[in-house]
Amino acid sequence: MLVGVPKEIKNQESRVGLTPASVKELVLRGHQVLVQKDAGAAIGLSDAMYEGAGAEIVDDAAEIFARAGMIVKVKEPQPNECAMLRQDQILYTYLHLAPDADQTKALVESGAVCIAYETITGDNGGLPLLAPMSEVAGRMAIQAGAAHLEKSKGGMGLLLGGVPGVAPGHVAIIGAGVVGTNALQMAVGIGARVTILDKNIDRLRQLDLVFGNRISTMFSSAHSIEQAVLDADLVVGGVLVPGAAAPKLVTRAMISRMKAGAVVVDVAIDQGGCFETSHATTHQDPTYVVDGVVHYCVANMPGAVARTSTFALNNATITHALALADKGWQKALKANTHLKNGLNVCRGHVTYAAVANALGYPYVDADSLLG
Numbered sequence: 001m002l003v004g005v006p007k008e009i010k011n012q013e014s015r016v017g018l019t020p021a022s023v024k025e026l027v028l029r030g031h032q033v034l035v036q037k038d039a040g041a042a043i044g045l046s047d048a049m050y051e052g053a054g055a056e057i058v059d060d061a062a063e064i065f066a067r068a069g070m071i072v073k074v075k076e077p078q079p080n081e082c083a084m085l086r087q088d089q090i091l092y093t094y095l096h097l098a099p100d101a102d103q104t105k106a107l108v109e110s111g112a113v114c115i116a117y118e119t120i121t122g123d124n125g126g127l128p129l130l131a132p133m134s135e136v137a138g139r140m141a142i143q144a145g146a147a148h149l150e151k152s153k154g155g156m157g158l159l160l161g162g163v164p165g166v167a168p169g170h171v172a173i174i175g176a177g178v179v180g181t182n183a184l185q186m187a188v189g190i191g192a193r194v195t196i197l198d199k200n201i202d203r204l205r206q207l208d209l210v211f212g213n214r215i216s217t218m219f220s221s222a223h224s225i226e227q228a229v230l231d232a233d234l235v236v237g238g239v240l241v242p243g244a245a246a247p248k249l250v251t252r253a254m255i256s257r258m259k260a261g262a263v264v265v266d267v268a269i270d271q272g273g274c275f276e277t278s279h280a281t282t283h284q285d286p287t288y289v290v291d292g293v294v295h296y297c298v299a300n301m302p303g304a305v306a307r308t309s310t311f312a313l314n315n316a317t318i319t320h321a322l323a324l325a326d327k328g329w330q331k332a333l334k335a336n337t338h339l340k341n342g343l344n345v346c347r348g349h350v351t352y353a354a355v356a357n358a359l360g361y362p363y364v365d366a367d368s369l370l371g
């Protein structure tokens with residue numbers, strides 16, 4: 001198959017759909033790969049590296065969209081990219097269609113086969129192509145939180161790990177899923193005192209077994225959250241209720257009683273946030289202060305570490321990319337239910353129930369389009 005990798009054009013996006021290593025995997029299996037000039041240059045992946053892996057470098061995106069059988073990207077296609085998609089061309093990328101009527105309409109009109117990373121499922125029930133970005137964001141939450149505890153960034157002037165003779169800071173993490181666990185690992189590593197809260201008692205049991213008395217686990221309730229938040233120097237919000245907006249677990253009243261110069265990092269901001277006082281911010285202007293508490297609520301945290309995020313994403317996407325290239329979309333989707341769950345739009349139909357319901361399209365079962 002001819003696989004195409006256009007340079008990402010969304011504002012501030014430096015990630016790239018395929019790394020040179022992923023290109024090599026495809027080429028070794030007899031596929032051809034077109035990569036747009038400078039597609040990975042911003043994160044140190046030069047055209048020479050792609051050529052070394054066997055890719056052909058082309059000047060403009062239009063040629064890639066015109067020639068390729070499968071387009072591999074990171075972010076959802078922008079309007080001019082949607083306009084270049086062709087009937088039966090595979091689009092393999094993050095889509096996030098439910099809140100995006102314009103993009104959905106454009107993809108339906110294109111007739112392309114649109115597979116969304118974020119709805120591909122895994123054997124363990126999770127969303128394995130979303131997990132790497134949660135790993136990145138969870139780890140970054142402690143890095144960003146620690147930086148903003150510094151005086152110059154508006155914080156109270158606290159070193160999370162303390163020093164001999166001075167107690168470490170207290171990190172409270174709400175939600176013990178992928179974000180929470182990765183934040184926990186970093187916070188423990190940095191030497192902070194850590195409390196983690198979740199409603200899932202089995203998850204807390206697992207963490208207790210791994211981390212023992214280096215952490216405190218708490219069953220999440222309004223009372224335990226208040227206790228942990230009021231004592232914390234840094235609070236990380238990493239809750240998720242699938243398919244719903246994040247619950248507002250930390251109220252304005254709690255924020256107003258926190259220590260002056262404490263920091264909250266609301267990773268769940270992409271689902272509306274779990275602090276009552278949260279609103280989305282950007283990497284250009286990541287924080288604001290409410291009642292003396294610094295709020296860091298960047299909605300696309302992995303974008304700041306685009307190089308790491310690109311490699312982490314490729315680790316999760318390459319297996320299905322190879323299957324799609326080897327077998328074609330119909331056979332690949334028939335052979336793998338998890339990959340089939342990624343099909344959101346196909347040949348003019350919406351094939352993902354939540355998107356159809358959200359945007360008022362008739363839902364068409366993917367199986368009916370697989371031949």
Ligand SMILES: NC(=O)c1ccc[n+]([C@@H]2O[C@H](COP(=O)([O-])OP(=O)(O)OC[C@H]3O[C@@H](n4cnc5c(N)ncnc54)[C@H](O)[C@@H]3O)[C@@H](O)[C@H]2O)c1
Nearest residue numbers: 133134137175176177178179198199220239240299300301
């Ligand atoms: N801001 C960003 O850049 C960014 C990046 C990646 C992920 N995220 C977001 O972070 C959030 C968490 O993602 P994840 O991958 O860790 O999800 P996950 O499903 O792995 O974990 C969520 C956890 O929240 C827990 N939870 C649910 N309700 C709770 C409650 N009332 N109290 C305590 N815990 C509760 C669940 O039991 C689960 O363990 C999601 O909204 C995700 O979209 C944001």
